[in-house]
Amino acid sequence: MKIMVIDGNSILNRAFYGIRQLSNHEGLPTNGIYGFLSTLFKLQEDEKPDRTVVCFDVREKTFRHKKFESYKATRKGMPDELAAQLPVLKEVLDAMGLTRAEQPGFEADDLIGTISRLADENGDDCVIVTGDKDSLQLVGGGTVVSLVSTRMGQTTYERYDTAKFHEKYGFDPIRLIDLKALMGDSSDNISGVPGVGEKTAMQLMHDFGSLEEIYAHLDDPGIKKSVKTKLEAGEQAAKDSYWLATIDRQAPLSLDVKNLPEEFMDEEALYGLLTRLEFKNFIARLGLSGETAKFGLPEVAAEELTRASEAFALCDALGAEEDPVFAVIAGSLSSFCLLAGDTAHVLFEQQFEPEDWDALTDRLFDGSISLVLHDAKPVCHALMRMGKEPKGIAFDTCLAAYLLDPTQGSYDLPRVALAYCNTELPEIDWEAGPSLLGDTEEALRSMAAHANAVRAIYQEAEAKLEEWGMHALYFDIELPLMHVLAEMEALGCAVAPDQLRTFGQTLDKRISELVDEIYKDAGGEFNINSPRQLGEILFERLGLPAQKKTKTGYSTNVEVLEGLAEQHPIVGRILEYRQLSKLKSTYVDGLLKVISPEDGRIHSHFQQTVTATGRLSSTDPNLQNIPVRTELGRELRRMFVAGDREHVLIDADYSQIELRVLAHISQDEVMTEAFLHGQDIHTATASKVYHVPIEDVTPQMRSSCKAVNFGIVYGISDFSLAQDIGVSRKQAGEFIRSYLATYPGVAKYMEEIKESAREKGYVETLFGRRRALPELKSKNFNIRSFGERVAMNTPIQGTAADIIKIAMVRVHDRLLREGLKSRLILQVHDELILEAPVEERDTAMRLLREEMEGAFQMTAPLVAEAKAGFSWYDAK
Structure with a gap:
């Protein structure tokens, strides 16, 4: 043995x-x-x-x-x-x-x-x-x-x-x-x-x-x-x-x-423990499932409704109830599972006449029924694309789970159910009709289990939002924003495909020229996209000094290449080649692929539950990463246009919102005064740090202080700053000390927020958005240092994220309230973009600026400037 x-x-x-x-x-x-x-x-x-x-x-x-x-x-x-x-x-x-x-x-x-x-x-x-x-x-x-x-x-x-x-x-x-x-x-x-x-x-x-x-x-x-x-x-x-x-x-x-006794697994107990621990992979590895354990949610009855009269009678009965209805709805609106009391009612589009199903969908979302869904945005998006206005969505358990633990990365219903209910939900294809589901009775039970999980999550999460002081954050910001984002996705933004193709041809021509020049510099052809081959060319054939070596060869990342840029012309060409190749493949080719054949617009997906700080992100395409530092990158903005010549795009962005939030939270008098007097904060900082009059601040001085201004709230180290502004580590350390002496309120905030985070185990934004920081108790210095940087940054970046979300909701609601046809269509970082009829341009510009600046009152007031043009480039 x-x-x-x-x-x-x-x-x-x-x-x-x-x-x-x-x-x-x-x-x-x-x-x-x-x-x-x-x-x-x-x-x-x-x-x-x-x-x-x-x-x-x-x-x-x-x-x-x-x-x-x-x-x-x-x-x-x-x-x-x-x-x-x-x-x-x-x-x-x-x-x-x-x-x-x-x-x-x-x-x-x-x-x-x-x-x-x-x-x-x-x-x-x-x-x-x-x-x-x-x-x-x-x-x-x-x-x-x-x-x-x-x-x-x-x-x-x-x-x-x-x-x-x-x-x-x-x-x-x-x-x-x-x-x-x-x-x-x-x-x-x-x-x-x-x-x-x-x-x-x-x-x-x-x-x-x-x-x-x-x-x-x-x-x-x-x-x-x-x-x-x-x-x-x-x-x-x-x-x-x-x-x-x-x-x-x-x-x-x-x-x-x-x-020694034989090893007999107690599947029921083990399933319960591993679901509580949220170890889904281990559950699968051991072949455990809810079927082998009597652990989790109690089963609820499930019934399928196939007659229109029964379905409408159900809606009438549900509308008369005060309690919410827990719903799981296919993204294509092809099936509904509605849990009320101890019965889940399942309806499939295939079982109804088209006009009855359409009327039933209208009835379900007319606002008379209080609905609780998990990840309601795709449903709202689908309804809006059909010209229907979703009403009655009272709670989204996906958003609640995200607010209560914003670092999980995934908030799909099975994962959240595993966490909240100690239940592994059965897999089911929500788009399949009853004829494709096989055992209909088993399928109905599975659908009921999903709706039952939504109810269990709601019961715990709603109470915890109240307990943790996030009730207003959820109901006044996140839930209304979900509706706004769904509308933005449904509306989409027009692009100019012919201009995109022409721009792509321009890039292709320059990329081809660069390839010829790189081959000439290298003394022969090679695969420029292969780090191994490129490393051999640079560090062996051309003899450039190697800085890093990985298991697979020489490192040729952007930091290494930028450090070698002055030593050989091939390096600059390779950097430009990479930049243009990414611009072509990711943005030109990528944007052309996602243009909707139905309306010629792109419908980016705005992600509300991805970042730990609360900032929005987007996919298909990722608008947040559109390059703006180079002129060619900025050219991409010309491709985003108004739908026709009777409309314009209106763009407004916040001026240095994170630094204004920093001034407000830290109550630093010096920084606040600079903002109140309308000074350029980077120039004002340089004047104080370098002890020179504002008029004598050079571009280099301003640039260095800009790096510190934005880096300081991220806990930038002397090493990182030295690399950013091209000075020695010692000089960078002295620069940071001088900066903190200039802004004593900021220095005090940085120490106090770290101490507060250590005591509480979390940090909060001004609106109550919370992020737990177990890293602060780690014995590992690097992990603990990361926790300290997050503690300093999250209240700043998170509050800025909250503010722009508030602005989005305010802008959306006021446009509707004043009966305007202008609509919010894009959000990128601190920018909001409207598409407006030409005749509403001035009104919409004023409204956008007023609502953005009025989103939150701070000691360092919010400032937003709005411009209009036919393209995003022109409006910027």
Whole structure:
């Protein structure tokens, strides 16, 4: 039999510190458990053990602590975030049917050593899994050690048998105790011989073989006089250290190693635990499902309605109720599942006459029925494309889940249901009609389960929004904005395809010229898009100095190339080639692909639940990344046009909104005064930092201060600033100190917000948008530093995001209220773009500016400037 024995505390500890912060929607940290299970599953695949035993320490003094109070006295206690995961991990292991071993008075190492001894005596093989090198003393006979190491989420395994140990250390595994007795172990507070380090200890062991032999030959001429003196003075310390470092292989066990119990998985319990932890991949890996567990949501009845009279009667009954109806609706509006009370009512378009289905759709969204949906925007979009106005959507559980935990990345219903309901939803094709669903009865139950999950999520999320102070953020900003975004998507924006093609031909011509020039510089043809071939050309054939080398060859990223730009003309050409190639493929070709054949417009998808800061993003196309730094990039804006010559585009963007928010939040008087007097903030900053009159500020001074102004709220380091503005790291550090001295309110804010975030565990925007920051408690400096930068930036960037969302809702509502035909069609960063009839131009420009500037009152007032033109370029 093959037994795998795992050092539970060691593997959990290493997983906790080696894997980025993870948590479920309850706020329970989960990274340690995730890493532990990943390691367990990997080793079970590799080792294929017959039995697995996991050993844990217990919170009680061991025989070592009782004899030496100093033993491990310098170790810090287990962090709360790790301690919270330990009991849950044990529950998971129990549900998996694995054997756990704990013994008061003994460490996990002693239990591991005893199990490995008994296994060897029984003729069994034993694999010890640990991150602690102390266990290497147990190697021998049928015992091997798999030493685990986890760094930045990457786990490696180093397997030690007797031969591997000999190869690395040069003596028998059991003599690792002697080595530790000499050199000590600061992590366990084992002193060893004072003054004897690892190098000296290793040499002594190679020369004499054991601690006993070393002390028997202290007069040997091979031992230096100074070392001999240390050994003599530290003899008792060596003996004590030897005793402390020795694993007790005679520990009392409450399990019979010869007859370890078979491993029977409790699928119900394990499914419940893994769904609570939101480990969907592990659930799939173990073949678990809601069908194998009686855990999750109670089942609700499901019925299919096929007659129009029944469907309209249902709508009348639902409209008369005060309670909301929980709906799951296909994006194409081809099926509805409406849950009210204990019954889910399912309707398929195929079962109705077209005119009845159309009337039924109107009835469902006429505002008389209070609807709760998950991700309602696609439904609203579809309705608007049909010329229908969606009303009655009272709650969107997708938006609520995002606000309550904005860093998850995905908020599809199955994932959110797993988090909130401990339920894995059955897969179902919502676009399929009853004839394609196979077992209709099973399909109805599955659809009902989805609607039931929406209800359960709503009940928890709605209460938590109120508890966390995000009620107004949700109902006054995010939910109304969903409707605005759906309308923007439905309206789309016109583009000029012929101009796009002509622009693409211009790019193609220049790209072709660049290719010829690059080949000439290189002395031959090669694949310019291959980093490996390009690296060989630049650093071997042309002899340019290589800065970085990766596993696959020389690094040729943009930072490397920009650093070499002055050394050879080929570098500048390659940079231009990359820029133009991306412009052509991503934007020219990409935009042409997404022009709707129905109306000749592009309908970008505005994403409301993607960024952790609350900023919007967009896809198909990604409007946020349209280049603006180069003239050719800006030319793309000419391709976005009004629908016809009777309309214009009106563009307005906020002036330095994030810095104005910074001035308001920090209450920095100097920065606020600059804004109140209408000064250019970068010039004003340069004047104060460089101690020169405003009129003497040079473009270079302004540029440097602009880099600091925008970088400071991101926690920019002296190293990063030095690279940005081309000065030494020391000069950059002095520049930052001078900046913070100029704006003491900003300096105070930066320190206070970090401290507040450490105490609360999260930061908030001025509108209550919250972001949890478990990174601030990490022992990893880089992770903790990231958390500090996020703590400083999120209230600024998040508040700016909230403000532009408020502006969008205000602009949309006022246009409707005043009966104008102008409509909001695009949002890009801090810009809003309207499409307006020519006769409404002046009115719409004034309205847009007023609503943007009036979105929020700050000590550094918001400023927006509106311009109009036939194209986005002209309006900008």
